Amino acid sequence: MANLQRAKQLTNLKGNTNPSVLIVGGGINGIGLYRDLALQGVDVLLVEQKDFCSGASAALSRMVHGGLRYLEQGEFRLVRESLEERNILLRNAPHYVKPLPTTIPVFDYASGIMNALLRFLGLSEKPGRRGALVIKLGLTLYDFFTRTRRETPTHNFQGQKETFLRWPELHPDVKCSATYFDAWVTYPERLGLEMVMDVAQTDTAAMAVNYMSVASSDGKSVTLRDEVSGEEISVEPGIVVNATGAWIDLTNGALQGGDNEPAKKMVGGTKGSHLIIRNDTLLKAVGQQMVYYENQDGRICILFPYFGNVLVGSTDIRIDDPTDVRCEEEERDYILQSLAFVFPKIVIQPDEILYTFSGVRPLEYSDSSVTGGISRDHSCRTLPDSPQRDFPVLCMIGGKWTTFRAFGEQVADKILDILNSKRKSHTNSIPIGGGKDFPRDHGDFENWISDLRDRSGMDEARLRRLIDRYGSKAESLIGYMKQSTDKALISDPSYSQRELLHIIEQENVTCLEDILLRRTSLAISGGLSTALIDEVLAIMANARGWNQTRTTSARQEFLARLSKQHAVTLEAAEPQPVNA
Structure with a gap:
């Protein structure tokens, strides 16, 4: 028996080769936009060259969070939006998105004040150690942003004695600790798939096809290639949205429509790698919390229990080719070294690393020398008009996994303006998949x-x-x-x-x-x-x-x-x- 869902979508596609909107890229941002447009009654087609949520959208740290460290970069709007979206996901997808107590080991009280100020003013990009005062300020702002509709408890600090009673394996130089709440997602790939399936159950003209790539464009039509059968299908969209993440610049090249002048580079990806470790001592030390800690170089790392093991990450390395990225040996060593720094008594053996995964963050292109200083915010940019191309191309750049719904809504509003259509509904109160009627x-x-x-x-x-x-x-x-x-x-x-x-x-x-x-x-x-x-x-x-x-x-x-x-x-x- 063939894949009936995909076969049905292919049949629908061949009967409607003039979609109002073609979304290229079935990661979480593309799916979020697809869902929003479908609910507005737009005949939208989503294509993904591999499986839905199979790229960076499957390689996140499993965190659904506000982004505490972005505060020192002055990105208050991003943090506020991220916290709002975290809370929306806690309400709309409670089967997959759950509160997660998070503890920060603190190594001193006053360090990091000057560096945080310089980073806030844009005068420094270098990460540095953060003392209790800086962390207290950040967590206070965190709580302030969610004061009107709180989904999680506020933060608290523990002194050194209380910290080591709870975390005896921590580095002996830890002076105190802070605990706050964020959230985590158990099955991020399934959450994305459920949004696609939700749309399929509605009475709309929306279509979503996985294993379908963009082969070429002549400026009027876009030729799609079925990666399963090899068949090519030509469509003539009114609008094209490039939601291919780290592949945005490559996709723009395919959409140029005969215009040989390359589009301006939009994305500069950084690779994040993670390890899944099976070590009973580490699992017991972590308990049911996330540990959010600084490595010796000032970079933030995380570890928390995940399906009976421990997830540890991540790296942040510039990369030019996003295809088939993997966790390299030096990344594995970096992550293990960071783990040894925060839990020096716990030794991880090579055979305790069960699984590794990597993804490329589709960050806006930047010549910053410090990858951690590049904004995680999102934006939508339009390719310059071209006489060789009949349709506009909107590019979804950057963004955190947490903010996919808000990002999709913002881009959908732009598209609705172009189509001269009005919004019929908002997705901020619509449950996702198995989150419907979930107590x-x-x-x-x-x-x-x-x-x-x-x-x-x-x-x-x-x-x-x-x-x-x-x-x-x-x-x-x-x-x-x-x-x-x-x-x-x-x-x-x-x-x-x-x-x-x-x-x-x-x-x-x-x-x-x-x-x-x-x-x-x-x-x-x-x-x-x-x-x-x-x-x-x-x-x-x-x-x-x-x-x-x-x-x-x-x-x-x-x-x-x-x-x-x-x-x-x-x-x-x-x-x-x-x-x-």
């Missing part, structure tokens, strides 16, 4: 669990796992799972055969990596084995009707990607025969 009150949540358990007859632990993965959509999934005999996976009993089959049938899955890297946590949790890969592959091959040659090829492609991009090397034994 936020603890008592209501427990009552819901109890009711679901009674109606489904399902084990409560299993039920809670499904709700953690799918939110309120777990109810319909449970109904699907009970339509036929279901079995737990042998290699990972936390997932079942029909759960994965439902993902394959309903969630626009094209490749094996779509399931293992993005629709589930099987890879990033560090639990992959050849046996598990083969189990999942057999389910997909049977569902798709793949022969042995296609199945073997899919396996080899995934193992190669896993090794190259995520530093996970598994034995490449032959897969089991497919029972098609």
